[in-house]
Amino acid sequence: MTFRFLIFALLTVTLSSSQNKIPKGNLSDDTIFFEFAIYFLKNDKIDDDEAKKIFKDQYPNFKVHDTFPNPDTLKGNNVIITGVDNVMIDFPPMDLEYLKYTNQGLTEREKTDLQTSKYALVLDFTCEKNQLIASLKKANDYIFSLIKNKDAVVFDSETRETFSKKFWKEKRLISNKSVNLAEHITIHFYQKDEFCRAISLGMLKFGLPDIVIENLSCKSGPELASFINLIAQTLFEKQALEKSGVLNLDINTIENKPLKTRLLSDLYENATKQAEVQLIEGGLEEGDPENRLIEVAFSSDNPQIEQNEVISKIFGSLDEVTFLKHDEKLEAASNRAKAKIPELQKLFLAGLPLNTHLLIKFPFESEDGQREWMWVEITKWKGEKVDGLLQNDPRFVMTLKAGQKVTKNINDMFDYILYKPDGSQEGNETGEIIMESQR
Template sequence: MNLPFRLALAALILSMGTSALAATPATPPAATQTAAKPVPGTPVPAGSPQQTGPIRFQFAIYYAKTPATDPMAALRGALGKSGGSPKLLASMPTPSSVSAPVVFANWNTTTVLKEYRAPDMESLQRFGRGISREQAEALQKADKALILDFAHPSQQSSTAMQKALQVTLQVARDTGGLLWDEETREVFSPDEWQKRRIDSWANGLPDVSQHMTIHAYRSGEMVRAITLGMGKFGLPDVVVSDFSWSSNRPMGSLLNAFSQAMAEGITLAKPGQFDMDLRALKHAAARDPLLSGLKTNAAAVARLSLVNGTWESGDPQNRLYEIRFDRYKGPDRYAQQNALLSSVFGADEDPVTRLKHNDELLAASKAATAQLPKLRDAFAKGLQPGEYILVKAPFTTAAGGNEWMWVEVARWNGDAIEGLLKNEPVDVQGLHAGQMVKVSQAKVFDYIRIYPDGRREGNETSKIIARMQGAKK
């Protein structure tokens, strides 16, 4: 099956994946559920997020050429090298009979190109890990794969997962193959698998950002992001909806942090609520980058509201926890969202410049507004994933003047622009940063267009304002 294209968060602090295109197994594995399907939108239960039934997941090893040695013999050798390895079975057991770690191996040499085809070149460019172009091209003709279905009791999640990772790597090294993670939809070189999936453990805990990916894509007028890979640990994947591309970095950090907290064994004291302290994360490599990126006014604590998520096409076949923001104040969900992110990670100080518009500034604004019809057309045709537009517009103050603030465009129809307010008002009552507002194109003063690669255009007036401010000092 072809899954919907998604571009991953482009500027996250921790490692993420990029595309949701995936190879197609004959029988896709799903995280084992032991309870009735939860109702979307209802609070998640109190207690541990860890599932109680057996955990199942699938890895594979692709071969673009004849393996250096028989993969099944290499597998038996890897399983026999150390204690605690899963038992090799002739068929996968029923969930109720999984009382110890097991693995079922399918050495497929006949239907790989039809039923388990490796990702195409475009996909490998986005989620190939340590894969050369030569290897990616060779994978397009790969007609052999060793498909490994692992299962173990949830109580043995950490130890059994480490052993499965090590066994799969050993077989790939012995046979000369490339590794595939079915849940995260990534292909790895053996060295990259070693680095990300094995060396990243510390004191029995995974750096979970190295074991899952985050896919983010436009959903309607806003963005939706979801983790893939948490089912391998018997944990729900995490989703957050209705945010803007300009918030991709803190949203990615939020998803990473909560996923890490679950992997470290948190419990929820109340249904649908969890107070997450970034400083309480145990894994240093997962915790320290988050803390080092905090601004001076950051609280480092997120009061999360958690509900059962709504599954969409392309999502992992797993339980979903959706993060909501209604434990924070704000006139709408966007303002509440902004309040959480600003509180947890801190907010930039937003100095107010008070000045009169001179001829030079007005000329620069006129040149900028001349570009607005072209920007509106580009917006209507559809921006690239990760691309967004800000416009600077006036908001009337209590004294009758104007406070000029930036708005991230969510809708643009004719003269009417709707979007998220990106500044915290100083002289305008009743507005909050992050709130959905409406402005007129005819009154826009300047614009900024941000491309997925971080390039920016526009905002020429800021240079003049900075010079004017400097001259006043």
């Protein structure tokens, strides 16, 4: 048993889906909880008695508990340090498959040795919100003091990440009163039915709800992570909503300099750096963090249009238009792409592997008869009909917008791109020919 289940009773948690606006006012919990674990590898170890003594000597303003205190009477800064001898039963580490996606700097040897760890220290902290930064800094510093000369790794129970000593020192030690939340939370992004869902993990450590966005394009770029990090940092720095269901975002007002610098470095020329987003109560799903959820709300009919517009408004966008005539070389490349239709259909209907995306280029006609070729992210394929999300902002077809749901006949396909999990891609031979013609 860990501190988590006792402290969870102190939190106000939304357990069902709702379209209720987040009310204005304070968003933060009065009592904040965070949990870490140190897994010792091979035969290394610091037992809980020694760990408690070290902590008491370094941080006398914390109350060190030997047993779980009553949550109703809990005040100030508290810690309970629990030694776990039967690791694989009582506090098992993440397995090798999960570590492929969540490890932070672990070597292959550390990943393997973690699977047979014989001893762990579980550290559960609580503090009052006005002591959060100081308490989190002390907790992270204390953990590093324990592991720096040991063969050990650190697990963050909220983000579900496992850190090497080097990465813990680089990413989690707080040097001043300003915290870059992007270094302390993570974002899970996964397919849900036709579209994708993004959710933060780790906001509980800051007494705030985690952030969820539903029905996203699965081809969402790095701007989505920047968007969520901007929301998280804004919530942390403001701590409250001035108006029910509304959060104003502005990169220029971010106080944390490292995050602000990073966000400003990723902008296109047409970026406004600000936008207003709507917030409603989010619904918990299996695998979500044990925390309140705030959903960034968009229109229910075709939310991908509004998602694209808001993110593009903040960070800007770049859509280049190329004018050209189709020649024999281009048509031959397009025909080779069309010959792949049966193979692509079979692959798509079997279920694309994780982080694999299929884009197909189709022609669209404007009201005055101009033809414009644009990319569509495929979300459904039935017979000759494919459904998808438009990936470009049209120049001539003014009835369409990026993110809009469209339906096309696969036989009208001009080319395709298959994005693979390793970052490589297949297809787009016509794109290479077009680029050559522009040189």
